[in-house]
Amino acid sequence: xxxxxxxxxxxxxxxxxxxxxxxxxxxxxxxxxxxxxxxxxxxxxxxxxxxxxxxxxxxxxxxxxxxxxxxxxxxxxxxxxxxxxxxxxxxxxxxxxxxxxxxxxxxxxxxxxxxxxxxxxxxxxxxxxxxxxxxxxxxxxxxxxxxxxxxxxxxxxxxxxxxxxxxxxxxxxxxxxxxxxxxxxxxxxxxxxxxxxxxxxxxxxxxxxxxxxxxxxxxxxxxxxxxxxxxxxxxxxxxxxxxxxxxxxxxxxxxxxxxxxxxxxxxxxxxxxxxxxxxxxxxxxx
Amino acid sequence: xxxxxxxxxxxxxxxxxxxxxxxxxxxxxxxxxxxxxxxxxxxxxxxxxxxxxxxxxxxxxxxxxxxxxxxxxxxxxxxxxxxxxxxxxxxxxxxxxxxxxxxxxxxxxxxxxxxxxxxxxxxxxxxxxxxxxxxxxxxxxxxxxxxxxxxxxxxxxxxxxxxxxxxxxxxxxxxxxxxxxxxxxxxxxxxxxxxxxxxxxxxxxxxxxxxxxxxxxxxxxxxxxxxxxxxxxxxxxxxxxxxxxxxxxxxxxxxxxxxxxxxxxxxxxxxxxxxxxxxxxxxxxxxxxxxxxxxxxxxxxxxxxxxxxxxxxxxxxxxxxxxxxxxxxxxxxxxxxxxxxxxxxxxxxxxxxxxxxxxxxxxxxxxxxxxxxxxxxxxxxxxxxxxxxxxxxxxxxxxxxxxxxxxxxxxxxxxxxxxxxxxxxx
Numbered sequence: 174x175x176x177x178x179x180x181x182x183x184x185x186x187x188x189x190x191x192x193x194x195x196x197x198x199x200x201x202x203x204x205x206x207x208x209x210x211x212x213x214x215x216x217x218x219x220x221x222x223x224x225x226x227x228x229x230x231x232x233x234x235x236x237x238x239x240x241x242x243x244x245x246x247x248x249x250x251x252x253x254x255x256x257x258x259x260x261x262x263x264x265x266x267x268x269x270x271x272x273x274x275x276x277x278x279x280x281x282x283x284x285x286x287x288x289x290x291x292x293x294x295x296x297x298x299x300x301x302x303x304x305x306x307x308x309x310x311x312x313x314x315x316x317x318x319x320x321x322x323x324x325x326x327x328x329x330x331x332x333x334x335x336x337x338x339x340x341x342x343x344x345x346x347x348x349x350x351x352x353x354x355x356x357x358x359x360x361x362x363x364x365x366x367x368x369x370x371x372x373x374x375x376x377x378x379x380x381x382x383x384x385x386x387x388x389x390x391x392x393x394x395x396x397x398x399x400x401x402x403x404x405x406x407x408x409x410x411x412x413x414x415x416x417x418x419x420x421x422x423x424x425x426x427x428x429x430x431x432x433x434x435x436x437x438x439x440x441x442x443x444x445x446x447x448x449x450x451x452x453x454x455x456x457x458x459x
Numbered sequence: 460x461x462x463x464x465x466x467x468x469x470x471x472x473x474x475x476x477x478x479x480x481x482x483x484x485x486x487x488x489x490x491x492x493x494x495x496x497x498x499x500x501x502x503x504x505x506x507x508x509x510x511x512x513x514x515x516x517x518x519x520x521x522x523x524x525x526x527x528x529x530x531x532x533x534x535x536x537x538x539x540x541x542x543x544x545x546x547x548x549x550x551x552x553x554x555x556x557x558x559x560x561x562x563x564x565x566x567x568x569x570x571x572x573x574x575x576x577x578x579x580x581x582x583x584x585x586x587x588x589x590x591x592x593x594x595x596x597x598x599x600x601x602x603x604x605x606x607x608x609x610x611x612x613x614x615x616x617x618x619x620x621x622x623x624x625x626x627x628x629x630x631x632x633x634x635x636x637x638x639x640x641x642x643x644x645x646x647x648x649x650x651x652x653x654x655x656x657x658x659x660x661x662x663x664x665x666x667x668x669x670x671x672x673x674x675x676x677x678x679x680x681x682x683x684x685x686x687x688x689x690x691x692x693x694x695x696x697x698x699x700x701x702x703x704x705x706x707x708x709x710x711x712x713x714x715x716x717x718x719x720x721x722x723x724x725x726x727x728x729x730x731x732x733x734x735x736x737x738x739x740x741x742x743x744x745x746x747x748x749x750x751x752x753x754x755x756x757x758x759x760x761x762x763x764x765x766x767x768x769x770x771x772x773x774x775x776x777x778x779x780x781x782x783x784x785x786x787x788x789x790x791x792x793x794x795x796x797x798x799x800x801x802x803x804x805x806x807x808x809x810x811x812x813x814x815x816x817x818x819x820x821x822x823x824x825x826x827x828x829x830x831x832x833x834x835x836x837x838x839x840x841x842x843x844x845x846x847x848x849x850x851x852x853x854x855x856x857x858x859x860x861x862x863x864x865x866x867x868x869x870x871x872x873x874x875x876x877x878x879x880x881x882x883x884x885x
Contacts, residue, residue, distance in 0.1 A: 285503060291746075386718065428694075429694025434684070435684040
C-alpha cells in the first residue's frame, strides 16, 4: 500500500474536523432562523485575529485565548442579531439574505483598515512541531485543533440535547410557531443561537491560528466550504454538519492526492451537487 | 445719452482697456497641466499587501519626477516634464481587487471617466492581460513593469509595453543556474518537481519550465498545478514527497508560499534545492515564516545588495525608507520603473496624444546607469514591445535576508547548496 496514503488519510481527518466545527456554527444559525450568515467566514477571521493579538500583545498562547474568542464572538454574534438581523426578520426575504453579506464586507474591510492586509502568523505557539509516527508525520497543532474541534462539537451536541435551553433551540429549529406556543421566547433563542454559532466559529479560529496564516480575507474560502458542508449535511442538523465536514475533508485531500490538486475544490463542490441531486435535504437533514 | 452716461462709458471703457492684457493672459495662458496616468493594483483582496507595495514604488517614482532630486534617474533633476512646461504626473489609482474582470472594468473607467493618457500596473499577469486588452481597444498606451507572464507581450498588441523581465527569461535563468551549479560547484541535478499556481502567471511558468527541462535534459517527475488560496496543501506536498525530485521549482503568490513552507517543514519535504518565483520575495513572506524561509532561492530583478556596484540603488532606497519606513522590496522596485518610462516618452513626444507617445515609447533608450537594476537599460524590441535589456538574478534567503547568489560573477554571497534538511536545523 502506498505509504503516502496513510498520511493523507490522517490529514483528511485533521482538516475535516476543523471544517466541521466551522460548519456547525453556521448550521445552527441557519436552522434556527433561516438566515444564511454570509459573515461566517469573517467571524472565523475575527477569532483568528483575537488569538493573534492576545498572543502578540499579552503573550497569551492561542490555547488559552479559546474562551476569550468564544466570549467575544458570542457577544458580537448576539449583538449583530439584536441590532441588525432582527430588524430585517420581518422584512422581505432579499433583505434578510443581503444583510449578513453587508456585515461580511464591513468586517473584512474594517480588519484591513485596523490591521492592514498583511499576513500574520503566531510564531511560537505552545503546541508546535511534528510527531513522527512511522510513515505519518502528525502535526501537533493540527492534531490539537482537530481534537479540540471534535470535543467542542460533542459538547455543543450535548448542550442542545440535554439542557433545557438547548432543547428550546432545537424546538425553535423544528417549528417556530409551535415553540412560540409552548412559551419559548423565540427572540431570545434567536439571539442566543446567533451568539453560540458565532462563538463556535470563533473557537475554530483560535484553533486555526495555531498553524494557519491570519489576514483579513482568510474567511473567504473557509466560509464558502462551510456553506457547502451545511447543505451537504442538511440544514440545521448538527450531526449532519459534523459528518459532512469530515467527509469533505476526505474528498478534498484524497481527491487532490489521487486526481489532481488543481481540481480538488471542483471535486468537493461536485460531491455536494451530486448529494443534493440525489437527496436534496442533505445527508441528515429533515 | 446724457453726461452721466458718457462719463460712465469712459470710466467703464478705460477700466476695461487697462484690464484687457490681464484678462487676455488669463484666458489664453496655458496653466501648468497635470498629466494623468492610471495605476491599477490589487489594493484590497488577498493580494492587498502586494498591491500596497507596488503602489508605493510607483508613488515614489512620480514624486521624483515631479520634484527636483539630485539623482541619476530620468527627469529627476527637473520639476515635472520640462518639454511640457513643467507639467506634473498625477496617478489615478484604481483597485482591481486582484481579479481580472475588475482589471478590465477599472482600465475602462480611468480612461473614459478620469481621462488618463496612459496606464501602469497591474502586478497579476491575469489582471494585466484583461486591463491591457481594454486599453488596446481604447488606444491608450500601457507600460507594465511588474507582470511577468511571457504571453502578455506575445499577443501582438500595439499599445502595450513591458519593461521588466518575463517568466520565460526567469525560467531560463533557473536552468542556466542549474547548469552553472554543475559546472562550477560540481553539484549534479537530475530530476525536477514543478509546482505552480493555476492562473496566467503560474501556468505559463509551468509551460516554460517544462520546455526548458526538455531542452536541457532534466526529468520532470512531478508536475502539479494548484489553487493559490487553498485552505490546505497536504495533498500537493504528499505527491511531491512521493515523487522525490532533486530540485523543486515553485511559482507561487505569497499566500501559497507561506502555506507550502509550513507544510514542507511539517511533512519533512527536503529537495536538494528550491528555485522559486514571486511569492517568496514578497515583503510579507519572511516576517511570516521567519527562519523557515532560509535557503530558498528566488528569481529577482532587484536586491538591496546591488548598491555595492550601483550607489543609485542605495540613494533611492534611502528616500523610500524615509517615506515609508521600510526597505524597498522587489515589487516596489519593479513598479518604480513604469512611471519613468512613461514620463520620459511623453516628455520626448512633447504631447500626451496617444499615437505620439507610442512612437516615443518605441524610441525609448534609457541607459543602464539610470535604472536601479543590473540591466543595460530600457529599449523595446519593435515586434513584441518587450525591453530587450531586462534580465534577472537569483537571490537566496540567508539568515532571513535576500542575498544575490547568481550569476556567480555578480554574487554578493555564496549559494548554500544542498538545501539543509528541516530536522538538521535548529
